Amino acid sequence: MNDVNKAMAVFHSHIGGKLLNVVPMLLLFSLGFVLGMTSDSKFPNFYLSSVASSPSPAPLPPQNPQVGLARFLEPPSVMHNMTDEELLWLASMTPKVRSTPYHRAPKVAFLFLARGDLPLRPLWEKFFAGHEGLYSIYVHTDPSYTGSPPEDSVFYGRMIPSQKTMWGDMSLVAAERRLLANALLDLSNERFVMLSESCIPLYDFPTVHAVLTGSNTSFVDSFVNHDSEVRYNPFFADRSNITLAQWRKGAQWFEMDRALAREVVSDDTYFPAFREYCAAQPSCLMDEHYIPTLLSLIGWRHNANRTLTYADWRIGEVHPQTYGRDDVTEDLIRKIRGGAGSGRNCTYNDGANGTCYLFARKFAHDALEPLFRLAPKVMGFG
Template identity: 50%
Template sequence: MGHEGLYSIYIHTSPEFIDEPPTTSVFYKRKIPSKPVHWGTASMVDAERRLLANALLDCANQRFVLLSEACIPLFNFTTVYNYLIKSRQSFIGSFDDPRVTGRGRYNKRMWPTVSLANWRKGSQWFEVNRNLAVEILSDEKYYPIFRNHCIPPCYVDEHYVPTLVNIMSPEVNSNRSITWVDWSKGGPHPKQYVRKDVSMALLNQVRKGFNCTYNGHTTSMCFLFARKFHPSTLEPLLRLAPALLDSMN
């Protein structure tokens, strides 16, 4: 642990999950009031908005990162903290996908509030600054349209925030996610890494194997987190953690 006062954690669990971690855990008493969440439905974005609402109550919180239990950090806390705090933009994947899994999900009933020209797709794993978090939470114009008309095979969590930001504040968005996900196999779900997949080579490939823009400059540090890691990966990840996280590079 450490770095207390520089971060806050908010957890959205199933309502029936009542267990508490040990008092020494960073997750102790960090659960927020929650409701059931079902994959592929608007309840997923409801949970995201619920998390933002609770996090915004603390005026000290300036950057907001959505993560899941299947996400892992790729760098140590100081590196991640500085990367986010010093960034002039937020990190939301938002792109125009001409395929059936992109534009093909657009529902004409969304017009004229949401047009096909504004329609965007992206990863649900976002990072936003405080102003953008307030915009997302304050939105009463666009979210009802998505909730009523973005129905599977349209998935609200892949379209609502990317489209909203594209309409309202495109200039503050980097148009990329800082959470790496492997979609190379196709299908509705990304690759899930299991114990045998974990290696320093894999992690370093994600840490240094890409190029992107950060504050106007090209960098190979594009992803701060990665997913989707099965619980069986915990032991090998912990074994690699000292070498991985003690390095600033």
């Protein structure tokens, strides 16, 4: 019995004591398991706070959604923070594959070069009404302009990042290139129309869209004008090898296709020379020479050498005739549509066509009311 007592004493001293230490741990573990089966509201506060402070496991990375071609072709926002250099570089890109793997209606980009408000905006809104998806609008205003069309207007949110312009200066050409570049970012834009705040449409939208998208040429004034040779300077020959024989003149209000628009925005050979010249020559009037001369320099053949925007220069001033409220009549609009005073051949795709002009300028602010009244009867919209 003494031996048994000794064995029990050894068990208690070496093993029994350790079991007593383990028992509380087992009880705590059991308590935690039971509490885990209940709601979080029954957890002790100290336990919940320790859980909340512990780092959560990293979430699994989300699966990248598939982005198809349709998403890629969505028109980009007109607001961005690109510099002109970045914008022109991006807009100059073109796919090498000639055929397109998608089908979309060709759009006409309407580029408005304005000081601020568009006083004839209600007339243009009637013109665009019901033809969504067939046009894009881009507006370049003075950077100081803080106004905005109403939210229900097609012009709302269409002002691009702009810079200051001056009459007769190369800053106007820079604004034209800026408008073209923004419009080129929308791959559905196939034709590009430069307009001012004093321009009006002479026909309804379907007619304008059909004439422009159906043409195999651009419509840019680019002609030899001996009276304008006084504006040529040997500086151009020294700076960029532009000769007098290559010198051209024309109205800045153009209608061009996508291929020519890319040529204009990607020109980094001749544009710097014009800009440098105008920096030392206030009112250099190069807005009438840069694009017409560029077409001559690059040998552009797909051009009708005429504009589709009418202006009456017969008064012999530095600005064309301005039409006010009392000037706007049915007879005036019909004469302009018929090519009054153009003195040019209004052929279309190498064939006879009666459409000499699609747009006209300059119309004053107070001409809106009679224009609005004549639009349904004469222009075919409204």
